[in-house]
Amino acid sequence: SQELEQSPQSLIVQEGKNLTINCTSSKTLYGLYWYKQKYGEGLIFLMMLQKGGEEKSHEKITAKLDEKKQQSSLHITASQPSHAGIYLCGAFYNFNKFYFGSGTKLNVKP
Amino acid sequence: DTEVTQTPKHLVMGMTNKKSLKCEQHMGHRAMYWYKQKAKKPPELMFVYSYEKLSINESVPSRFSPECPNSSLLNLHLHALQPEDSALYLCASSQVGLAGGDTGELFFGEGSRLTVL
Numbered sequence: 001s002q003e004l005e006q007s008p009q010s011l012i013v014q015e016g017k018n019l020t021i022n023c024t025s026s027k028t029l030y031g032l033y034w035y036k037q038k039y040g041e042g043l044i045f046l047m048m049l050q051k052g053g054e055e056k057s058h059e060k061i062t063a064k065l066d067e068k069k070q071q072s073s074l075h076i077t078a079s080q081p082s083h084a085g086i087y088l089c090g091a092f093y094n095f096n097k098f099y100f101g102s103g104t105k106l107n108v109k110p
Numbered sequence: 111d112t113e114v115t116q117t118p119k120h121l122v123m124g125m126t127n128k129k130s131l132k133c134e135q136h137m138g139h140r141a142m143y144w145y146k147q148k149a150k151k152p153p154e155l156m157f158v159y160s161y162e163k164l165s166i167n168e169s170v171p172s173r174f175s176p177e178c179p180n181s182s183l184l185n186l187h188l189h190a191l192q193p194e195d196s197a198l199y200l201c202a203s204s205q206v207g208l209a210g211g212d213t214g215e216l217f218f219g220e221g222s223r224l225t226v227l
Contacts, residue, residue: 033215040198042220043153088152090216096141096160096206098216100152 003027003093004101012107013079021074021104023089030092032072034063035100037086046074046087079108116201116219124227125191131222133184133201142184143216144176145200153200159184160206191226198223 005024013019023032034046047056049065049072056063060077076083089101114135123129133142140161145153158166159178173195175187184201202216 035218040221040223042200043202043216043218045215045217048215095165096143096158096204097155097166098143098202098204099155103152 003099004089004091006087006089006101006104008104009102010105010107012109015080015108015110016078019076019079019106021087021106023072023074023101025070025091027070027093029065029069029072032063032065032069033090034072034074035088035090037088037103039086043088076106079106081108081110084108114201114203114217114219116199116222118222119220120223120225122225122227123188123191125193127191128187128189130188131186131199131201131224133186133219134182135203135217136182137203137217138181139203139217140181140206141204142178143202143204144184144186145202147198147200147221149197157186188224191224193226196224196226 003026007022011019031048031050033048035043036046037043047058047063049063052067052069054065062075065072074087084107087104090098092098117132121129142159144156146156147153155168156170157176162178162181173190177185198221200221201219204216205214
Protein backbone atom coordinates (compact mmCIF):
# COMPACT_ATOMS: atom_id res chain seq x y z
CA SER A 1 0.00 0.00 0.00
CA GLN A 2 1.08 3.62 -0.28
CA GLU A 3 0.73 4.00 3.48
CA LEU A 4 3.47 1.50 4.34
CA GLU A 5 6.96 1.40 2.89
CA GLN A 6 9.42 -1.42 3.55
CA SER A 7 13.14 -1.56 3.01
CA PRO A 8 15.13 -3.21 1.71
CA GLN A 9 13.15 -4.95 -1.04
CA SER A 10 15.43 -7.96 -0.84
CA LEU A 11 18.28 -9.26 1.26
CA ILE A 12 20.81 -12.01 0.78
CA VAL A 13 22.78 -12.81 3.92
CA GLN A 14 25.22 -15.47 4.96
CA GLU A 15 23.98 -17.88 7.59
CA GLY A 16 24.82 -16.61 11.04
CA LYS A 17 24.72 -12.94 10.11
CA ASN A 18 22.33 -10.40 11.63
CA LEU A 19 19.92 -8.35 9.55
CA THR A 20 17.34 -5.59 9.90
CA ILE A 21 14.16 -4.86 7.93
CA ASN A 22 12.44 -1.49 8.22
CA CYS A 23 8.81 -0.48 7.84
CA THR A 24 7.72 3.16 7.69
CA SER A 25 4.17 4.46 7.83
CA SER A 26 2.90 7.73 6.36
CA LYS A 27 0.43 8.00 9.27
CA THR A 28 0.43 7.30 12.98
CA LEU A 29 0.06 3.61 13.67
CA TYR A 30 -2.44 2.11 16.09
CA GLY A 31 -0.62 -1.19 15.84
CA LEU A 32 2.02 -2.68 13.57
CA TYR A 33 2.04 -6.34 12.61
CA TRP A 34 4.81 -8.49 11.20
CA TYR A 35 4.07 -11.54 9.07
CA LYS A 36 6.23 -14.04 7.25
CA GLN A 37 5.24 -15.76 4.01
CA LYS A 38 6.85 -18.74 2.38
CA TYR A 39 6.69 -18.46 -1.39
CA GLY A 40 3.13 -18.87 -2.63
CA GLU A 41 1.75 -19.88 0.75
CA GLY A 42 -0.31 -18.37 3.53
CA LEU A 43 0.94 -15.79 5.99
CA ILE A 44 2.36 -16.63 9.40
CA PHE A 45 1.86 -14.07 12.15
CA LEU A 46 5.11 -13.17 13.90
CA MET A 47 4.25 -10.39 16.33
CA MET A 48 2.28 -7.24 16.93
CA LEU A 49 3.47 -3.95 18.39
CA GLN A 50 1.08 -1.42 19.77
CA LYS A 51 2.78 1.01 22.09
CA GLY A 52 5.41 3.52 21.11
CA GLY A 53 8.80 2.24 22.20
CA GLU A 54 7.51 -1.31 22.48
CA GLU A 55 9.90 -4.16 21.71
CA LYS A 56 9.01 -7.83 21.36
CA SER A 57 11.11 -10.91 20.73
CA HIS A 58 10.35 -14.40 19.54
CA GLU A 59 13.24 -16.82 19.28
CA LYS A 60 15.84 -14.89 17.28
CA ILE A 61 13.49 -12.26 15.89
CA THR A 62 13.04 -8.90 17.60
CA ALA A 63 10.70 -6.14 16.50
CA LYS A 64 10.48 -2.55 17.73
CA LEU A 65 7.99 0.26 17.26
CA ASP A 66 9.50 3.71 17.52
CA GLU A 67 8.29 6.32 20.00
CA LYS A 68 6.41 8.33 17.40
CA LYS A 69 4.68 5.16 16.22
CA GLN A 70 5.39 5.63 12.58
CA GLN A 71 8.29 3.24 12.05
CA SER A 72 9.10 -0.32 12.98
CA SER A 73 12.15 -2.49 12.56
CA LEU A 74 12.49 -6.27 12.51
CA HIS A 75 15.85 -7.64 13.52
CA ILE A 76 17.00 -11.23 13.04
CA THR A 77 20.01 -12.37 15.02
CA ALA A 78 22.26 -15.17 13.76
CA SER A 79 20.15 -15.88 10.69
CA GLN A 80 19.40 -19.44 9.61
CA PRO A 81 18.11 -20.91 6.34
CA SER A 82 14.74 -21.40 8.07
CA HIS A 83 14.42 -17.61 8.29
CA ALA A 84 14.23 -17.35 4.50
CA GLY A 85 10.97 -16.05 3.09
CA ILE A 86 9.08 -12.82 2.57
CA TYR A 87 8.58 -10.53 5.54
CA LEU A 88 5.57 -8.24 5.46
CA CYS A 89 4.60 -5.48 7.80
CA GLY A 90 0.94 -4.58 8.03
CA ALA A 91 -1.36 -2.15 9.82
CA PHE A 92 -4.93 -0.92 10.11
CA TYR A 93 -5.60 2.57 8.77
CA ASN A 94 -9.33 2.81 8.94
CA PHE A 95 -11.91 0.59 10.50
CA ASN A 96 -10.86 -2.88 9.36
CA LYS A 97 -8.74 -1.72 6.39
CA PHE A 98 -5.60 -3.76 6.89
CA TYR A 99 -2.81 -2.95 4.46
CA PHE A 100 0.56 -4.54 3.88
CA GLY A 101 3.91 -3.03 3.13
CA SER A 102 5.73 -3.91 -0.07
CA GLY A 103 7.54 -6.86 1.50
CA THR A 104 11.17 -7.85 1.99
CA LYS A 105 12.45 -11.05 0.39
CA LEU A 106 15.10 -12.71 2.54
CA ASN A 107 17.51 -15.38 1.34
CA VAL A 108 19.91 -16.96 3.80
CA LYS A 109 22.92 -18.71 2.28
CA PRO A 110 24.17 -21.76 4.17
CA ASP B 111 -9.16 -24.13 16.52
CA THR B 112 -7.12 -21.29 15.03
CA GLU B 113 -7.44 -22.32 11.43
CA VAL B 114 -8.81 -20.59 8.38
CA THR B 115 -9.61 -23.17 5.73
CA GLN B 116 -9.76 -22.27 2.05
CA THR B 117 -11.04 -24.42 -0.79
CA PRO B 118 -10.12 -25.27 -3.44
CA LYS B 119 -6.33 -24.97 -3.16
CA HIS B 120 -6.03 -24.75 -6.93
CA LEU B 121 -8.56 -23.69 -9.54
CA VAL B 122 -8.28 -23.43 -13.31
CA MET B 123 -11.13 -21.76 -15.15
CA GLY B 124 -11.97 -20.35 -18.52
CA MET B 125 -13.05 -16.77 -19.06
CA THR B 126 -16.70 -17.79 -19.47
CA ASN B 127 -16.88 -20.04 -16.41
CA LYS B 128 -18.54 -19.36 -13.08
CA LYS B 129 -16.73 -20.67 -10.02
CA SER B 130 -16.51 -19.93 -6.31
CA LEU B 131 -13.79 -19.80 -3.69
CA LYS B 132 -14.72 -20.75 -0.14
CA CYS B 133 -13.32 -19.80 3.23
CA GLU B 134 -14.28 -21.07 6.69
CA GLN B 135 -13.24 -20.20 10.23
CA HIS B 136 -14.50 -21.31 13.65
CA MET B 137 -12.72 -18.83 15.88
CA GLY B 138 -15.79 -16.68 16.42
CA HIS B 139 -14.27 -13.85 14.39
CA ARG B 140 -16.81 -11.41 13.00
CA ALA B 141 -14.52 -9.74 10.46
CA MET B 142 -13.48 -11.61 7.32
CA TYR B 143 -11.30 -10.46 4.46
CA TRP B 144 -10.42 -11.31 0.87
CA TYR B 145 -6.98 -10.44 -0.49
CA LYS B 146 -5.51 -10.89 -3.96
CA GLN B 147 -1.80 -11.57 -4.32
CA LYS B 148 0.07 -11.48 -7.59
CA ALA B 149 3.52 -13.01 -7.91
CA LYS B 150 6.26 -11.08 -6.11
CA LYS B 151 3.74 -8.57 -4.76
CA PRO B 152 2.21 -8.11 -1.31
CA PRO B 153 -1.43 -9.08 -0.71
CA GLU B 154 -3.91 -6.43 -1.85
CA LEU B 155 -7.11 -5.89 0.10
CA MET B 156 -10.28 -6.61 -1.90
CA PHE B 157 -13.22 -6.91 0.49
CA VAL B 158 -13.97 -6.80 4.20
CA TYR B 159 -17.06 -8.18 5.91
CA SER B 160 -17.97 -7.05 9.39
CA TYR B 161 -20.79 -8.85 11.20
CA GLU B 162 -21.71 -10.55 7.91
CA LYS B 163 -22.17 -7.22 6.15
CA LEU B 164 -19.91 -5.89 3.43
CA SER B 165 -18.06 -2.95 4.98
CA ILE B 166 -15.21 -2.39 2.54
CA ASN B 167 -14.96 -2.85 -1.23
CA GLU B 168 -11.63 -1.62 -2.55
CA SER B 169 -13.07 -0.77 -5.98
CA VAL B 170 -12.97 -4.38 -7.06
CA PRO B 171 -14.47 -5.20 -10.51
CA SER B 172 -17.97 -6.63 -10.39
CA ARG B 173 -16.78 -9.94 -11.90
CA PHE B 174 -15.74 -10.67 -8.31
CA SER B 175 -18.77 -11.06 -6.04
CA PRO B 176 -18.27 -11.70 -2.33
CA GLU B 177 -20.80 -13.33 -0.06
CA CYS B 178 -20.89 -13.97 3.67
CA PRO B 179 -23.76 -16.40 4.32
CA ASN B 180 -22.99 -16.70 8.05
CA SER B 181 -20.38 -15.73 10.60
CA SER B 182 -18.14 -18.71 9.76
CA LEU B 183 -18.22 -18.69 5.98
CA LEU B 184 -16.99 -16.37 3.28
CA ASN B 185 -17.35 -16.98 -0.44
CA LEU B 186 -15.91 -15.27 -3.48
CA HIS B 187 -17.96 -15.84 -6.62
CA LEU B 188 -16.06 -15.53 -9.88
CA HIS B 189 -17.60 -14.85 -13.27
CA ALA B 190 -16.19 -13.76 -16.62
CA LEU B 191 -12.70 -13.38 -15.26
CA GLN B 192 -9.71 -12.22 -17.28
CA PRO B 193 -6.28 -13.89 -17.47
CA GLU B 194 -4.85 -10.99 -15.43
CA ASP B 195 -7.06 -12.12 -12.54
CA SER B 196 -4.84 -15.17 -12.13
CA ALA B 197 -3.39 -14.89 -8.63
CA LEU B 198 -3.32 -16.33 -5.14
CA TYR B 199 -6.52 -15.40 -3.29
CA LEU B 200 -6.14 -15.24 0.46
CA CYS B 201 -8.89 -15.24 3.05
CA ALA B 202 -8.38 -13.91 6.56
CA SER B 203 -10.41 -13.38 9.71
CA SER B 204 -10.07 -11.26 12.85
CA GLN B 205 -12.01 -9.79 15.68
CA VAL B 206 -13.96 -6.66 14.80
CA GLY B 207 -12.05 -3.54 15.80
CA LEU B 208 -13.01 -0.58 17.87
CA ALA B 209 -12.90 2.99 16.62
CA GLY B 210 -9.12 2.93 16.44
CA GLY B 211 -9.28 0.07 14.00
CA ASP B 212 -6.92 -2.24 15.79
CA THR B 213 -8.34 -5.70 16.23
CA GLY B 214 -5.47 -8.00 16.90
CA GLU B 215 -3.93 -10.21 14.31
CA LEU B 216 -5.49 -11.42 11.11
CA PHE B 217 -5.48 -15.18 10.71
CA PHE B 218 -4.85 -16.26 7.13
CA GLY B 219 -5.73 -19.34 5.15
CA GLU B 220 -3.25 -21.02 2.82
CA GLY B 221 -4.92 -19.45 -0.19
CA SER B 222 -6.56 -20.56 -3.41
CA ARG B 223 -4.36 -20.35 -6.48
CA LEU B 224 -6.48 -19.30 -9.43
CA THR B 225 -5.48 -19.62 -13.06
CA VAL B 226 -7.71 -18.05 -15.71
CA LEU B 227 -7.20 -19.36 -19.23
